[in-house]
Amino acid sequence: MQVLLLGAGKIGTGIAEFLATTGDYEVTVADREQANLERLPPDSGIRMQHLDAGDERALNNAIVGKFAVVNAGPYGINAMVARAAAANQAHYLDLSEDLAGTRLVRALAAESKCAMIPQCGLAPGFVSIAACEMARKFEKIERIRLRVGALPRYPANALKYNLTWSTEGLINEYCNLCEAIADGQPIAAQPLEGLESFVLDGIDYEAFNTSGGLGSLCETFAGKVEELNYRTIRYPGHREIMKLLLQDLRLKDQRGMLKQIFETALPHTAQDVVVIVISASGWRDGRLEQETWANRIYHRNINGKPWSAIRLTTAAGACASLDLLAQGKLPRKGFVRQEDIPFRDFIRNRFGRYFAAGPETIEPASVATVKASTAA
DSSP, rough: OOOEEEOOOOHHHHHHHHHHHSSOOOOEESSOOHHHHHHOOOOTEEEEEHHHHHEEEEEEEHHOSSSEEEOOOOOGGHHHHHHHHHHHHHEEEEOOOHHHHHHHHHHTTOOSEEEEEEOOOOOIIIIHHHHHHHHHSSSEEEEEEEEEEEEEEEEOSSSSSOBBHHHHHHHHHSSSSEEEETEEEEEOOTTTTTTTEETTTTEEEEEEEEETTTHHHHHHHHTTTTTEEEEEOOOOTHHHHHHHHIIIIGGGGGGHHHHOOOOOOOOOOOOOEEEEEEEEEETTTTEEEEEEEEEEEEEEEEETEEEEEHHHHHHHHHHHHHHHHTTOSSSSSSEOOGGGOHHHHHSSSGGGGGGOOTTTOTTTTTOEEEEEEEEO
């Protein structure tokens, strides 16, 4: 099965390696930077193609005959890639948190003869699938809270943070407005607000508003919940420093400068941990109950190579979505939301299983149930 993968960055190469090692996919990895392509591992299932996605003719030629296009490039190319995929009747998947791009994909899907599946990955992505699975357990759902963070395992600076993924994506999360539902109404929350603290397995964390993590959940749960929000997890003290940089020093208006500062001062690390805490509360059997799904996924070696946790989880989310599509377990036509993907199929998938088990992981099956109150 032939797949065109756009973007040979950390996540793109991870997706390519995952797919190629199955023997079920022939992956063509395309990137406009030859240096990125040269970092790809030699593998009989991976082909390389020098391609600028902004070249419409070259992009269309690359898509012809492909089963699917997986867009792991910057969000700025989403529109042109989605249009080209639809025009050439190839299934389309992306990793984007960009809401405007997702709206375009939805519009294209209305006329497309293939499936259009945006926002595959971790958040948005897997967390949307898990949140919907939890919501189904209640007769009436009231509150859904998603907390996710990719953190250095060994923080060694005042921010208690290292770069683990896209710097542009990180800055956008911290600067853009955040969709949420409060008191039953959709709202646009300010980034970095909503600060809260919690302890998981003896480790202190903080969480605060960031954009993009909910994907299409606000639309899915409109009129159905009193509260729905997404917050990014960091170690305590991180948010105050970011407020100083972004708001007091106004670097939110100088994103290029902020990117340069981050990439000069913050080391990259592959020794990280992805922390996921999803809680839902609602009515069941006449009483108000709460359930919490918590998981920590650590960096590890896969096929003899080191993988960071954020690379692993993001690549696994995209590959599981593609795999389920190829297996006929997802619709082959139209717009497919992450929350349309069955949790059981995802978690049992050969890629989705990375969210379910592994060393030092809290098993998803161990769900904490708290009796909040009893109906009169």
